[in-house]
Amino acid sequence: MDKVMNLVSQRAVVIFSTSACCMCHAIKMLFSEMGVNAAVYELDKEPWGREMERALAQLTGRKSPVPVVFIAGQLVGSTEAVMSLHLAGKLVPLLREAGAIWL
Numbered sequence: 622m623d624k625v626m627n628l629v630s631q632r633a634v635v636i637f638s639t640s641a642c643c644m645c646h647a648i649k650m651l652f653s654e655m656g657v658n659a660a661v662y663e664l665d666k667e668p669w670g671r672e673m674e675r676a677l678a679q680l681t682g683r684k685s686p687v688p689v690v691f692i693a694g695q696l697v698g699s700t701e702a703v704m705s706l707h708l709a710g711k712l713v714p715l716l717r718e719a720g721a722i723w724l
Contacts, residue, residue: 622676624669629691633721634659637677637689640666644700645688651707657721693719 629635634652638645640663652659664670664677664687677686680696690697692715697703706712716722 622680625673625676625680628660628662628673630694632660633657633693633719634716635691636661637664637673637687638662639664639687642687648688648690648700648703651703655713655716655722657716659721692716692721 625637634657636645636649636652636659638649638661649659649661662670662673664674667673674686677689678684680686681689681698683699686699688700688703690699690703697706697715703712706715713722
């Protein structure tokens with residue numbers, strides 16, 4: 622858990638993903654198209670990926686935790702949570718507050 626929290630504290634937007642996950646790809650594309658330079662950690666390619674995946678599963682309460690998005694060090698959640706914020710018009714203000722975009 623310490624490794625995950627350390628990584629999350631270093632950037633405005635952090636995405637934990639796996640390289641073959643289509644929902645992870647969709648989330649990464651959404652942030653990229655918004656101009657967000659997110660830190661992306663592909664758990665299947667990280668040396669500590671398994672350990673981080675277990676910590677994220679514990680943190681989110683989900684068996685398959687990816688994708689997991691953190692903004693300004695705070696857990697936002699998975700695809701559903703990110704898309705709900707976006708559709709409600711709350712994602713962009715959250716990203717502005719975090720200094721991730723300047724629109």
